[in-house]
Structures are given as structure tokens and as C-alpha cells.
Amino acid sequence: MGELGILLITANIGSLCDKPEEIQENWFRELNETVESCKPVFIALHLQEFGGKEYERNMEAAEMLLRMLMDNEELSSYDCIQAFADTDFNQTNSFTALGSIYLIHNSLHKIQIYDFKEEQFVPLSGRNLCLGSLDDCPLVHKERFPQDFWTEFPWTRKGFMRTRWQIHNRTFDLVNLHLFHDSSNLVSCDSSPSLYSINRKKALNHILTRLQDDGTVPFFLFGDFNFRLDLKSLTLAQGWTTRKTTERDNDSILYERDGEVKLLVQCKLFEQKNVEIFQENNLQALRKFDSEPSAYLSKVTESQISFPPSYPYIESITGPSEFMCTRCPAWCDRVLMSHSARALLGKAEIKVRYDQIGAHVCMGDHKPVFLHFEMDLLTSNHTD
Numbered sequence: 001m002g003e004l005g006i007l008l009i010t011a012n013i014g015s016l017c018d019k020p021e022e023i024q025e026n027w028f029r030e031l032n033e034t035v036e037s038c039k040p041v042f043i044a045l046h047l048q049e050f051g052g053k054e055y056e057r058n059m060e061a062a063e064m065l066l067r068m069l070m071d072n073e074e075l076s077s078y079d080c081i082q083a084f085a086d087t088d089f090n091q092t093n094s095f096t097a098l099g100s101i102y103l104i105h106n107s108l109h110k111i112q113i114y115d116f117k118e119e120q121f122v123p124l125s126g127r128n129l130c131l132g133s134l135d136d137c138p139l140v141h142k143e144r145f146p147q148d149f150w151t152e153f154p155w156t157r158k159g160f161m162r163t164r165w166q167i168h169n170r171t172f173d174l175v176n177l178h179l180f181h182d183s184s185n186l187v188s189c190d191s192s193p194s195l196y197s198i199n200r201k202k203a204l205n206h207i208l209t210r211l212q213d214d215g216t217v218p219f220f221l222f223g224d225f226n227f228r229l230d231l232k233s234l235t236l237a238q239g240w241t242t243r244k245t246t247e248r249d250n251d252s253i254l255y256e257r258d259g260e261v262k263l264l265v266q267c268k269l270f271e272q273k274n275v276e277i278f279q280e281n282n283l284q285a286l287r288k289f290d291s292e293p294s295a296y297l298s299k300v301t302e303s304q305i306s307f308p309p310s311y312p313y314i315e316s317i318t319g320p321s322e323f324m325c326t327r328c329p330a331w332c333d334r335v336l337m338s339h340s341a342r343a344l345l346g347k348a349e350i351k352v353r354y355d356q357i358g359a360h361v362c363m364g365d366h367k368p369v370f371l372h373f374e375m376d377l378l379t380s381n382h383t384d
Helices: 014-018 020-038 055-070 185-190 195-213 231-237 280-289 292-296 339-345
Strands: 003-012 042-048 080-086 099-104 111-115 120-123 127-132 141-144 159-167 170-178 219-224 241-247 250-257 260-266 269-272 333-338 353-356 369-376
Touching: 003 014, 003 020, 003 170, 003 219, 003 333, 014 020, 014 055, 020 055, 020 369, 042 170, 042 219, 055 080, 055 099, 055 127, 080 159, 099 159, 099 170, 159 195, 170 195, 170 339, 185 195, 185 231, 185 250, 185 260, 195 292, 219 369, 231 280, 292 333, 333 339, 333 369, 339 369
Parallel strands: 003 042, 080 127, 170 219
Antiparallel strands: 003 369, 042 099, 080 099, 111 120, 111 159, 141 159, 159 170, 219 333, 241 250, 250 260, 260 269, 353 369
16 A cells, blocks of 8 residues: 655744744745655644743734745645644643644545544544634643642643544554753752653653553654753763852852863853863764653654754854753754554664754754654554
8 A cells, every 4th residue: 555754843933933034934944845855745743832932922923823834835735734723821721832733735535633522533624723722622632731740840831732643544643742841950950860850751751641541542742842961960971070159149050170161050051161072073972861761761762863952052043053052952852652653664764764954044942853754554553
């Protein structure tokens, strides 16, 4: 029966919503070029921070960006579209600022989406846009994480959104998620694993439990995991001496070697001084400190990463590959999958592409990340 190209993309669009006039042209061009290069029949685009940091002011403009995407002439052959956007920020107990857009090529006919209320698959046709709280939309399962997950910190709009699909003889879940971030570099450096890492583990296990309770359907998790490097282990490995100071009411940690400051860390400052491990040609050396995913290896897996960290880039067209000195570079944006979902990638994983979008242009503080694979329709549909 052949293979079908599947393209899964995750993009934190906070910068795009806050500064559309600076980033929009690059963002759409790079997205279009990725689609043209992969030529998939099914595209799943998961968005986080829909509306940006100032979502009350920018939500209407964000909805316009979504409509522009749906009207994109470069993607006109994807004439069946299903989009969901959690835009009702007045729903303070459930707002997640997540958006999920699914584009189906006109050559793909055997595709259905799951109705969670009726508990059955239903056919798709035309262009469908669901905006608002989404609480009454039966085609999507959305949750905001419970407030008691983070008693030490202000409650945020983090959560997840799930859809279920059937393509030919394949059934799988697609989960858009946004996990808790590191709000202070000082706290991140304090322990291994960090307090934030422990909080993210609680949130991700919550999602995995929800998926497990709902059966054994293969699933892909792609979004802003906010996974960060183990900073305590990283700094210890460099053999630096540590000195704590307070300047201008800012608590600081100075990491030094031979009296020279190599790294200055404050709550929202991560300023390194020509440290080899952070230089562009050595970024893969950071991978050994990318330890957060290892806690979930019994339940999920990931294709091999060969691209630079996806965050935090400066939001300027003059330095599209430069990191901001606010956080340690990290692979925040990723595509993980259950072991049964990995079987859908087929045996020839050499054909699988796992990469960034817009590596050499400004896309905002996050670089979108994609996974493209050819789904073999001849193999039976495995379960976990």
C-alpha cells in the first residue's frame, strides 16, 4: 500500500505574536520551505504561547496569524484543515494558550479524527477553526495542570491538548504540551536535578498517566517541554571555583578559573565568557548534560538529536544564530513518542528527519523543531 509522509512540527510562537512585523516573513517562508522539502500528506503543527506573553493585547492578532496560515497559498494543496486554539484567557482556570493545526493534503482520503464525547472516529472535510476555551469541543481533549503542582511558584497557563487520528489502518494520538519553565537561573544551579526539573517530571507523568488510562494508542508528544540542562552538573564538570556576591540588589554566582570569571549567573542572566563548551562548534558537548528525558525512557523515546539547542535565541534579524544571555542554551522544543509510535517510523530510520526550522534566520527566541517520517501502511498497528 506504500508510505505516507507525516510532518510533526512544534513551535513556541511567543515572539511571533509579540513582534510579528519583525519575524513573520521569515517564519512563514521557513515553514513553507520545510513543507516543500518534506512533501508530507499530513502536517501537525503544535503551537505554544499562542498570543504571546501579552496575550490579552495580542490575541486578536494571533488569531489573524492563524487565519493567514490556513490561507497560505504555498499550502493550498492542503485543502482539509482542522485547527484548535485555546484563546479565551478570561477562563482563568483552564486557559493554556495552546494551538494545534492539522493540514491534510488533497491526495490523502482515508483520514478521520476522534470524537471524545461520542467515542468514535468521524470524517473530516473542509476548513474548520475552533477558537475559545475549547471545553465544549469534542474533537480535542485539553487540560491545564492543577494549581497544586507548583505550590512554590505562581500558577501559570501550562497544560496540554490532545487529538486522536486514524490514517488508513493507523491510529495514534498527537499531544501538544507546554511544561513549566525555569524562572530563576540561581534556583536551577542549586541542585541536581533542579527543582524545576522535578516539577516538569510531575507534569509530564500526569500526561503519561492520562494517556495510559485511556488505552494503549501509540502517541507522539511534541511541544515546549522546557527541558533544561543540568546546570549544577555542568558547572561542576568545568572545574570552576564558585563565588557568590550581591551587586545592585542582584544576587550573583561567579564561576571562575585562575581568577578569571568564566560564567556569571543571576536570576535572569546567564553570561558566559568564551567558554568552549558553549561555542557553536562544540554545542554537542552539552548533550551529556541534557539528562531530563532519561527519566522517561521506559515510556517514551526520541530520534537522535543532531541540531543545536532550540532556545534562547536573540530576537533580532542581525543575529539569528546567537543565543541570548538570559538562560543556558537548551533543547526545550522536542518530539517524543511512545515505543509503539516509534514503530510507525518504519525500519529505515535513515529516512527520518529530526531538525530545526530556520536555523540561519530569526524565528524568535525559540527555533521550531520538526520530525518527518514515512509511515509504512503495510505493517500492523502495534500497541504499547
